[in-house]
Amino acid sequence: MNAPSPLLTATSTPRQVRPPELNGKGRFDICSSTGTERAVLLLGFDWGTNKSCIKGAYGGGTDLAADLIVPTLVGYAKDGVVENLLPDNASALFGEDAIRHRLHLNLARPMMDGVIHDAAAARDFARHLRSLLDVPAGSEIRAVIGMPANAEVAARDQLREAVAGLFDRVILIPEPFLAALGFRDESRLRDRDYVDPIRNSLFIDIGGGTTDLCLVQGYFPTAKEQISLRFAGDRVDALLHDAIRRTYPDCELTSFKVRELKERHAFVGTASTAVVVSVLVNGKVRKLDITEQLAHACSALLGEVFTAAKQLIGLSSPDNVEQLLQNLILTGGGSRIRGLDTELQRLLAAEGYEQPRVQLAGERHREFVALGALKAARQARENQWQQVLK
Amino acid sequence: MLCEAPNQPEAGSAALWQRVVSDYRRASLLQRQRRLAESRFVLEQNLAASILDWSESTTEEGAVKVRRLDEMFRCELARLEDACLANEMNHRLADSLLPSLAEQIATEVRRAVAAQLVSPAIVAAPVVLVPSKPPAPPPAAVPSQARALASDIPSIIDTLFAQELAASAAA
Numbered sequence: 210m211n212a213p214s215p216l217l218t219a220t221s222t223p224r225q226v227r228p229p230e231l232n233g234k235g236r237f238d239i240c241s242s243t244g245t246e247r248a249v250l251l252l253g254f255d256w257g258t259n260k261s262c263i264k265g266a267y268g269g270g271t272d273l274a275a276d277l278i279v280p281t282l283v284g285y286a287k288d289g290v291v292e293n294l295l296p297d298n299a300s301a302l303f304g305e306d307a308i309r310h311r312l313h314l315n316l317a318r319p320m321m322d323g324v325i326h327d328a329a330a331a332r333d334f335a336r337h338l339r340s341l342l343d344v345p346a347g348s349e350i351r352a353v354i355g356m357p358a359n360a361e362v363a364a365r366d367q368l369r370e371a372v373a374g375l376f377d378r379v380i381l382i383p384e385p386f387l388a389a390l391g392f393r394d395e396s397r398l399r400d401r402d403y404v405d406p407i408r409n410s411l412f413i414d415i416g417g418g419t420t421d422l423c424l425v426q427g428y429f430p431t432a433k434e435q436i437s438l439r440f441a442g443d444r445v446d447a448l449l450h451d452a453i454r455r456t457y458p459d460c461e462l463t464s465f466k467v468r469e470l471k472e473r474h475a476f477v478g479t480a481s482t483a484v485v486v487s488v489l490v491n492g493k494v495r496k497l498d499i500t501e502q503l504a505h506a507c508s509a510l511l512g513e514v515f516t517a518a519k520q521l522i523g524l525s526s527p528d529n530v531e532q533l534l535q536n537l538i539l540t541g542g543g544s545r546i547r548g549l550d551t552e553l554q555r556l557l558a559a560e561g562y563e564q565p566r567v568q569l570a571g572e573r574h575r576e577f578v579a580l581g582a583l584k585a586a587r588q589a590r591e592n593q594w595q596q597v598l599k
Numbered sequence: 600m601l602c603e604a605p606n607q608p609e610a611g612s613a614a615l616w617q618r619v620v621s622d623y624r625r626a627s628l629l630q631r632q633r634r635l636a637e638s639r640f641v642l643e644q645n646l647a648a649s650i651l652d653w654s655e656s657t658t659e660e661g662a663v664k665v666r667r668l669d670e671m672f673r674c675e676l677a678r679l680e681d682a683c684l685a686n687e688m689n690h691r692l693a694d695s696l697l698p699s700l701a702e703q704i705a706t707e708v709r710r711a712v713a714a715q716l717v718s719p720a721i722v723a724a725p726v727v728l729v730p731s732k733p734p735a736p737p738p739a740a741v742p743s744q745a746r747a748l749a750s751d752i753p754s755i756i757d758t759l760f761a762q763e764l765a766a767s768a769a770a
Contacts, residue, residue, distance in 0.1 A: 289636035362766050380756055389749075407749040428746040429755040432762075588752035593760075 250274060250344050252352040252376070253391075253582030255384065255575075256368070257281055258320040258418030259442060260542070262579040263338060268587070275342050278575060279304040283330040283337075284314030303337040308465065319371075322439045323357035323384075323419035324364040331371040339375040351594055352376045353582040355384035357419050358435035369597045378594035382585055384578050385423030385435055388414045388540050391581030392570055409529055410536035411521055413514055414578070415543025417442040420514060424521045426529060434524060440513045442543055445506045446471055452502035460490045460497060470499065476547040477507045478555075507546050514549075515556050522562065534562055540570035540577055612656035619653050620671060622646040627679050709767070 248267060255262040258281060265275030284307030286300045295302060295310055302310055319331035344350065352372065356365060365381055372379060389412045397403040406412070407425045414421045420441045424434040450467045453460065462470075466488065474484045484500045518537065525533045534557075539550055550567040557565040570577060622645045629638035654664055747754035 288634055291640060292637060362763065365763065380759075382756070382759060386749075386755075425749055427749055429749055429751075429758060431746070585752050585756075589756055590753045593753065593756045 248345055248348040250342065250348055250350045251583060251586040252342075252350060253387075253579040253584070253586055254352045254354045255387070255578035255582065256320060256354060257416055257578075258318075258323055260417065260575060261334075261338065262576055263342075264576065264579040264583040265342065266583060266587075274344075277338070277341060279338065279341075280308060281318065281320050281334065282307045283317045283319060283327075283334050284308075284311060285317065287313055287315055301333060301337075303334060311465070321418055321443075323416065323421075323437065324360055325367040325371055328367060328371065331367075335372050335375050349377045350375075351378040351380075351586060353380045353382055353387075353586040353589070355387045355578045355582055356381045358383040358385055358421050358423065358437040359432075360437075369595075373597040376597070378596050380585070380589055380593060380595060382582065383421075383423070383430075383435060384416075385412050385414050385421035385437075386425065386430060387579075387581030387585065388412050388421070388570075388577045389423060389425045389538075389581065390584050391577030391579065392538065392540065393581075393584075404536060406536065406538060409532045410538055411518060411533060413518065413537070413539050413541075413544075415441055415510070415514070415539070415541040415546075417542065420510070420517070420541075420543065422514075422517050422521055424524060424533075426525065426533070434521065436517045436521060438513055438517055440510060441541075442468075442471075445475070445510050445543075448506035448509055449499070449502055452505055453497070453499060456499075456502060457495075457497055460488065460495060462488060471503070471506070472542075472545070474499070474503055475507050475545070476503060477511045477552045478548040480504065507549075510543065510546070511549060511552055511556070515553060518553070518557070519560065522557075531563060534565045537565060537567040538570055539567060540574045542575065544569050544574050612653055615649065615653040615656050618649040619646070619668075620675065622649050623672065624675050624679075627675060631679060631683065709764075 250265055251268055252275065253264040261277075261279050261281045263275055263277045263279075264273060266273055282304060284302045286295055286302075290313045292298055294313060296306065302314060307314060307316060317327050317330035319325060319327050319334045325331045339350075342350065354368060354372070356368065360381075360383075368381065369379060389406050389410065392406050392412070394403065398405060404410075407427065409426050410424075412421075412423045412425065414423070418439070418441055420438040422436040422438075423430050426434075446464065446468050449471055450462070450464065453462060453467065470486055470488075474486065476484075480500050480503075483498055484503055485496050485498045487494050487496055489495075522530065522533065537553070537557075539553070543549070550569050554565050554567040557567075573580075622641060626638050626641040626646055629635075629641060650668070657664065659667070747758045749755075
């Protein structure tokens with residue numbers, strides 16, 4: 210019978226390394242609690258609103274056994290789609306495939322504002338990610354999963370439910386701290402010039418659903434030292450979309466196009482040149498000047514970040530604040546907004562802060578939460594892993 | 600209900616008969632899933648062609664063929680009904696019986712964990728979490744803890760567990 214199953218094939222093409230088989234057994238972590246020899250795959254899982262990142266390694270091993278970045282999106286085949294129109298005649302597609310075939314799909318976003326928004330889609334997405342992990346039969350999968358700093362108990366329970374039965378054990382840890390942990394370069398800790406980011410820094414992680422700020426001063430931050438704003442990439446998209454609609458009411462762009470324009474041209478401060486983009490409207494090419502609209506949307510985000518950063522800097526003691534101001538670190542997709550670092554620095558200096566220095570986490574900004582989560586997974590005690598039942 | 604779709608005895612047409620059964624099964628399932636356009640497509644394109652092929656391959660009389668087809672349609676529909684009923688039962692089980700069971704387990708586990716946490720000599724035990732909203736656990740004293748070093752991940756996780764338990768209790 211050729212009836213479709215609720216969840217069909219994994220069609221993304223992640224980078225994966227097969228785990229070692231027989232002779233690699235020594236690299237596997239042995240699950241002592243069960244008394245049986247099982248390979249344990251440790252995962253760092255950043256379940257982002259727009260993009261999800263997984264880093265995986267077998268216990269004790271340094272090589273990555275899983276390294277995925279997948280858009281957090283599920284597309285269900287629309288009624289009436291003829292057979293074989295979708296790859297493998299799938300009834301559901303995920304990530305890039307869902308974006309590519311969105312014309313024939315009802316799109317569902319599992320996450321919103323950093324937490325699960327559509328439980329069914331979240332479950333399907335988690336199942337899809339699990340299917341991308343090439344693990345030997347009988348292996349145990351343990352995941353440290355990032356959560357927004359202010360996630361409520363219900364949101365945590367929902368997340369556990371979504372992965373129950375797919376991952377054997379989980380631990381949830383606030384994302385901004387994981388970003389700091391992921392950014393830390395342990396190989397350079399003995400380097401005198403290296404500033405350990407967990408000693409005294411302010412992390413600003415601008416994602417799709419939330420912007421998370423976290424003050425790390427040698428200790429795990431308290432609730433007061435972590436701020437999660439529901440103003441991030443998605444809100445910038447919405448503001449930009451509204452502004453374009455108002456200026457060009459005859460040009461209706463899709464949310465995908467708006468995000469693409471933002472990711473390519475976003476800036477704060479003064480634009481060096483006008484941002485004029487070519488878009489297709491009713492099949493014809495139109496040139497739109499979106500300089501002001503971009504500036505408006507991105508400046509709103511900058512304003513939010515600036516206010517929250519001041520609040521956290523204010524918590525630092527006079528003895529520490531000077532060093533802290535040298536370690537303001539921007540990460541996440543939003544850190545790619547051109548000029549965000551220099552503008553934030555300029556605003557802080559204008560406010561009277563002593564020579565603030567805002568730096569960008571760099572090209573691997575999407576990976577730090579997952580990397581931090583993997584580091585945490587490697588260090589968690591055996592009895593700290595939470596078993597999730599389904 | 601047990602119902603087997605009748606087998607086609609003639610070896611030469613057995614494969615074609617299986618195709619008829621398979622196409623009808625697929626069309627019925629699609630219709631049940633409200634994927635009407637796809638169901639219609641299978642009925643009109645695939646099933647019609649496979650019935651024609653099978654009919655030409657067998658030497659049985661027309662009335663026998665029709666009876667065989669009718670019997671197969673009836674059996675397949677009954678099988679589908681049974682499958683849907685089983686599916687519905689599963690859902691009911693998951694929606695009503697399992698949550699109440701899970702709630703009981705959650706209460707017991709949280710009580711045990713809370714009892715462990717009040718003892719300073721015992722660190723947080725592995726927590727078994729179940730997919731249901733737990734009832735408010737009995738109030739438990741969460742020991743005040745020194746701040747965990749940022750590099751001490753196990754202590755951070757202990758802190759997070761304690762915070763979550765406190766939040767659960769407050770909720």
